[in-house]
Amino acid sequence: MIEFDHITRFYGAKPAVSDVTLAIPRGELFALLGPNGAGKTTTIKMLVGLLQPSHGAVRVCGRDVVKDPRGAHVHLGYVPDEPMLYDKLTGREFLRFIADMFGMPRHVGGRNIDREIENFELGDFADELTESYSLGMKQRLVFAASLLHDPAVLVLDEPMVGLDPRSVRIVKDLIKARTHEGMTVFMSTHTLAMAEELADRVGIMVRGNLRFLGTIGELRGQMALETTSLEHLYLQITAAPAYDGSRNDR
Amino acid sequence: MAQRDVASESCRALPLDAESRLFWWLRATIAWETLRSMVVGARLRVALVALLSLVFWGSLYGLFCEGFTFLDSIHAEVISLVFNAFFSSLMLMLVFSTAILLYGSMYCSREARLLLTLPARAEAIFAHKFQEALWFSSWGFVLLGSPMLVAYGVVRHAPWTYYALMLPFMIAFVVIPATVGGILCMSLVAWLGRIRLYAIVGAAVIAVVGLAWVGWMLVRPEPGAATSAAWFEKMFLKLSVTEQKFLPSWWLSTGLIEAARRGTRRGAGWAALMESLRFLALLVSNGMLLQVVAAWLARGTYRRGYSRLASGAPARRQQCREWWCDELLSNAGSSAGRPLRLLLVKDFRLFRRDIAQWSQFVIFFGLLGIYFLNLRSFHYNDAYASLISFLNLAVSGLILSTFTTRFIFPLISLEGRRFWILGLLPIHRDQIVLSKFIFAVVGSAPACCGLVLLSDLMLGVSWRLIAVHEFCCLVLCAGLSGIAVGFGALMPDLRESSSAKISSGFGGTLCLVVSSLFIMVVVLVAALPVHIGSVVQAVRGMPIQTGIIGWLGGGWGMAASLLLVGAIGIVGTMGPLRMGLRAFRRLEP
Numbered sequence: 001m002i003e004f005d006h007i008t009r010f011y012g013a014k015p016a017v018s019d020v021t022l023a024i025p026r027g028e029l030f031a032l033l034g035p036n037g038a039g040k041t042t043t044i045k046m047l048v049g050l051l052q053p054s055h056g057a058v059r060v061c062g063r064d065v066v067k068d069p070r071g072a073h074v075h076l077g078y079v080p081d082e083p084m085l086y087d088k089l090t091g092r093e094f095l096r097f098i099a100d101m102f103g104m105p106r107h108v109g110g111r112n113i114d115r116e117i118e119n120f121e122l123g124d125f126a127d128e129l130t131e132s133y134s135l136g137m138k139q140r141l142v143f144a145a146s147l148l149h150d151p152a153v154l155v156l157d158e159p160m161v162g163l164d165p166r167s168v169r170i171v172k173d174l175i176k177a178r179t180h181e182g183m184t185v186f187m188s189t190h191t192l193a194m195a196e197e198l199a200d201r202v203g204i205m206v207r208g209n210l211r212f213l214g215t216i217g218e219l220r221g222q223m224a225l226e227t228t229s230l231e232h233l234y235l236q237i238t239a240a241p242a243y244d245g246s247r248n249d250r
Numbered sequence: 251m252a253q254r255d256v257a258s259e260s261c262r263a264l265p266l267d268a269e270s271r272l273f274w275w276l277r278a279t280i281a282w283e284t285l286r287s288m289v290v291g292a293r294l295r296v297a298l299v300a301l302l303s304l305v306f307w308g309s310l311y312g313l314f315c316e317g318f319t320f321l322d323s324i325h326a327e328v329i330s331l332v333f334n335a336f337f338s339s340l341m342l343m344l345v346f347s348t349a350i351l352l353y354g355s356m357y358c359s360r361e362a363r364l365l366l367t368l369p370a371r372a373e374a375i376f377a378h379k380f381q382e383a384l385w386f387s388s389w390g391f392v393l394l395g396s397p398m399l400v401a402y403g404v405v406r407h408a409p410w411t412y413y414a415l416m417l418p419f420m421i422a423f424v425v426i427p428a429t430v431g432g433i434l435c436m437s438l439v440a441w442l443g444r445i446r447l448y449a450i451v452g453a454a455v456i457a458v459v460g461l462a463w464v465g466w467m468l469v470r471p472e473p474g475a476a477t478s479a480a481w482f483e484k485m486f487l488k489l490s491v492t493e494q495k496f497l498p499s500w501w502l503s504t505g506l507i508e509a510a511r512r513g514t515r516r517g518a519g520w521a522a523l524m525e526s527l528r529f530l531a532l533l534v535s536n537g538m539l540l541q542v543v544a545a546w547l548a549r550g551t552y553r554r555g556y557s558r559l560a561s562g563a564p565a566r567r568q569q570c571r572e573w574w575c576d577e578l579l580s581n582a583g584s585s586a587g588r589p590l591r592l593l594l595v596k597d598f599r600l601f602r603r604d605i606a607q608w609s610q611f612v613i614f615f616g617l618l619g620i621y622f623l624n625l626r627s628f629h630y631n632d633a634y635a636s637l638i639s640f641l642n643l644a645v646s647g648l649i650l651s652t653f654t655t656r657f658i659f660p661l662i663s664l665e666g667r668r669f670w671i672l673g674l675l676p677i678h679r680d681q682i683v684l685s686k687f688i689f690a691v692v693g694s695a696p697a698c699c700g701l702v703l704l705s706d707l708m709l710g711v712s713w714r715l716i717a718v719h720e721f722c723c724l725v726l727c728a729g730l731s732g733i734a735v736g737f738g739a740l741m742p743d744l745r746e747s748s749s750a751k752i753s754s755g756f757g758g759t760l761c762l763v764v765s766s767l768f769i770m771v772v773v774l775v776a777a778l779p780v781h782i783g784s785v786v787q788a789v790r791g792m793p794i795q796t797g798i799i800g801w802l803g804g805g806w807g808m809a810a811s812l813l814l815v816g817a818i819g820i821v822g823t824m825g826p827l828r829m830g831l832r833a834f835r836r837l838e839p
Contacts, residue, residue: 011560044562048367049367050363050366050367050556050557050560051557051560052553052557052558053556066553069369069553070263070369070370071370073367073368073369074263074369076367079369080363080367082360084360084361084364086276086361088279088283088284088287089276089279089280089283090278093279097272097275097276098368099371100264100268100272101264101269101272101370102264102368102369103264103268103366103369104262105262108481118721129283153639159806203462246685
């Protein structure tokens with residue numbers, strides 16, 4: 001569903017992402033971990049088409065994001081770290097705009113809007129202007145918008161920021177249910193507990209390189225530390241000068 | 251496993267016209283909601299803007315009517331030159347203003363980031379942002395151009411078709427320079443990614459300076475020749491450089507002049523109308539061709555340019571050195587005053603590092619300085635020199651008031667967003683407000699007083715008048731700073747992070763209006779005795795020298811007016827400042 005094929009991205013002369021190769025199959029929830037400035041957001045921006053790789057290619061459902069951005073975007077849902085909404089639209093109008101932009105027929109769009117409003121409990125304020133929303137309400141609306149067209153791939157950049165515990169639970173349950181139904185999720189997060197709870201596989205990125213790729217069990221196996229917490233393993237990998245775990249690409 | 255149809259079967263590629271309709275719906279909905287909330291929530295502001303626009307439009311109309319009547323009576327052909335000079339200047343400005351607006355909205359806005367992650371065509375996003383930029387960059391053209399064209403039609407007794415064609419002509423015209431601006435912007439970003447904004451702003455500054463220079467070369471007075479036939483001949487020759495037949499400004503002015511022509515013989519009016527329509531078709535077809543080129547360019551370069559622009563992001567990280575004056579101000583004086591001084595150092599530091607603030611300051615005051623420097627070229631008698639010196643004082647005050655409203659008024663609101671930092675510091679809240687006031691006065695007084703001194707020296711007015719102007723200038727700086735800081739503290743907008751949006755709200759508008767009134771009162775009170783004195787001198791020996799008029803025009807009158815100016819200054823400064831201090835003490839962020 002998602003393929004990163006030897007992608008490199010430079011900022012000036014400095015590589016932000018170096019020769020990353022990664023394939024994520026249908027129905028997998030993949031969590032990308034790493035310290036600040038590791039290249040996670042750059043990777044996500046290349047996946048959603050905001051940035052173009054300096055070398056290599058990114059494909060979503062077989063569509064090259066650079067060569068066929070519209071073809072790729074039809075299959076993508078994206079929740080950015082900072083939600084962008086139109087202040088002078090109501091929540092329902094914003095969802096209508098997104099549904100129309102994805103070319104959904106009116107009756108299907110209307111049905112899906114009602115479904116997501118119910119899923120994310122937006123009913124009480126869906127007809128108010130979004131300028132009056134709190135950060136959590138905005139984030140829930142962006143989640144609803146990203147799932148409106150039943151995307152094959154959902155990309156989440158720090159998705160739980162601003163959400164209250166109940167909303168976090170709603171989002172987690174929805175993500176689990178959707179991945180169970182076949183949706184692929186690519187998530188960047190600093191919340192290790194969430195990665196441990198949700199992710200089928202994790203990738204740990206340090207200074208633009210994928211230092212580790214595999215399941216939590218494989219990580220423990222490679223580090224030969226059966227009982228150590230993910231936090232401990234993460235700190236060890238991100239602190240190590242050159243941990244050789246990236247050979248596990250699949 | 252229950253498999254949901256996740257391959258987005260419900261989605262279909264949206265045709266281009268449907269995409270365009272969707273963007274139209276988006277803009278219409280947002281515009282309607284913005285207008286509704288303005289009418290409901292800011293009636294005074296809307297009424298004020300509408301009233302001022304009407305007054306402005308009416309004044310311009312009257313001015314143009316008089317001007318065209320005068321020109322018609324001496325040399326009718328000069329109107330074509332005036333049109334060409336006016337439209338070609340506006341054309342150049344529209345190119346750069348649209349390029350800068352498009353740069354901001356296509357490459358730096360959060361909306362662009364959203365739209366680029368949706369299955370929208372790059373050319374459709376460009377068209378959406380272009381129409382927005384076209385509106386923002388050309389409303390001024392309509393506001394300036396429409397009174398001129400209506401006045402021309404009235405003076406020339408133009409047929410109704412002239413008025414019907416006026417708007418289509420203006421719209422068809424503005425599309426051309428705006429599209430050129432769009433093409434320029436996209437090309438610069440795509441192929442000269444690194445220099446991007448600096449290139450556009452640099453080119454705009456060069457164009458504005460160049461335009462000002464060309465304008466000056468065209469209208470600069472030549473000794474002994476003013477208004478003579480030879481002077482007019484020279485003017486025609488200079489202005490004729492704007493009469494190039496390949497310029498859209500020429501198509502526009504010729505088309506409009508043809509449309510206004512009322513035929514004296516049978517069929518001549520019809521022929522003139524056909525000729526006018528030919529020029530309209532020329533404008534429309536060229537605009538459409540340029541739109542096709544821009545759409546093609548957007549399709550090929552927009553996403554690449556957006557991505558390339560981000561390449562330099564970390565390069566913008568820069569280490570900022572401390573200035574010696576920061577260190578000096580931080581450590582000079584008593585320890586009791588140190589918190590206030592530290593707040594001042596912080597504000598000066600932010601001012602230095604915010605290019606938008608100091609560049610606007612430099613541009614506004616720099617242009618005013620250039621104008622003042624050229625005052626010597628004209629020859630005035632004493633009465634005119636005195637009148638112009640007071641007008642220059644008022645202009646300096648007005649420019650300062652736009653600056654204090656735009657940058658000083660929002661300071662407290664922006665501080666409110668960082669209140670959690672300042673609230674935890676061991677300083678009194680009054681010190682925060684006072685530091686803004688001192689910052690504004692210290693920052694503005696040298697520039698304003700220097701400019702007014704320059705104006706007076708160029709005009710050659712007496713030292714007594716220079717002293718009066720400098721005193722008034724100090725009063726203006728203190729008063730305008732007090733009004734901006736006081737109103738800013740009285741009506742803070744703690745939710746908004748954009749200083750531009752804060753200053754364009756109700757509080758900002760009120761601040762600008764009160765500032766303008768303050769300037770008018772100060773300048774009028776100071777100017778009145780000086781001009782009465784001139785009249786008294788002019789009619790020496792007449793009974794006017796005695797009584798209240800004589801007293802007002804003498805030394806006592808001048809002293810009384812300065813005392814009154816001082817009193818107005820104290821009230822104008824302390825009144826808003828005290829109200830602001832009281833409100834800021836009670837503020838709950």
